[in-house]
Amino acid sequence: MKKTITRRSLLAALASFSFFIPTTALSAKGRELAIFYSFSGNSKRVAEVFQKLEHCDVLEIKTLEPYNAYNAREDRKKKKLPLISPLDIDLDSFQKIVLIFPVWEYTPALPMQSFMREHSLNNEVEIISVGVARLGGMYEDIHKLLPQAKITRFTHISRASDLTDKELETMLRYRSLPPSMHAKLTKGLDWIFLKLM
Secondary structure (H helix, E strand, O other): OOOOHHHHHHHHHOOOOOOOOOOOOOOOOOOOOEEEOOOHHHHHHHHHHHHHHOOOEEEEEOOOOOHHHHHHHHHHHHOOOOOOOOOOOHHOOOOOEEEEEEEEEEEHHHHHHHHHHHHHOOOOOEEEEEEOOOOHHHHHHHHHOOOOEEEEEEEEEOHHOOOHHHHHHHHHHHOOOHHHHHHHHHHHHHHHHHHOO
């Protein structure tokens, strides 16, 4: 009997590739904070699985006004960033900050961009992007938005809604895509996922 390759089995296989390297543990006095923005709920789910895995603090970015697909589309056309609720926390007290967000048209979701513009992070920063969109020059955009941050990891999770919590946990546990390699590797993954759609 011939075995067919499903999208789920391919995603599970990708988690075991050698470029997914276990994360380096923080020093004893280090603290980790995950900050996420979620539009449809996928990034929130990734953040929840990440919190259980890392036992870290988590904060959600929220827009001051209700934000829907129409608002997002109009803001993208006007190149306007939405106002977000202030975060009542000292970001400098954290050694590492993990940003989790959806990809919109080759770049971070606009509310996450608002956060990046408002906060000049000097911390170690890890990026976890979520979605099916091609990444394009997203890393370069993030570097411009966070010029002082030390970006140490870049992970993209495509089609998170198709993954079980266990599969998500596996991908997050063995994650690590060095920024210098992300464009080359994700270009190939984008092609694979587009063929599976």
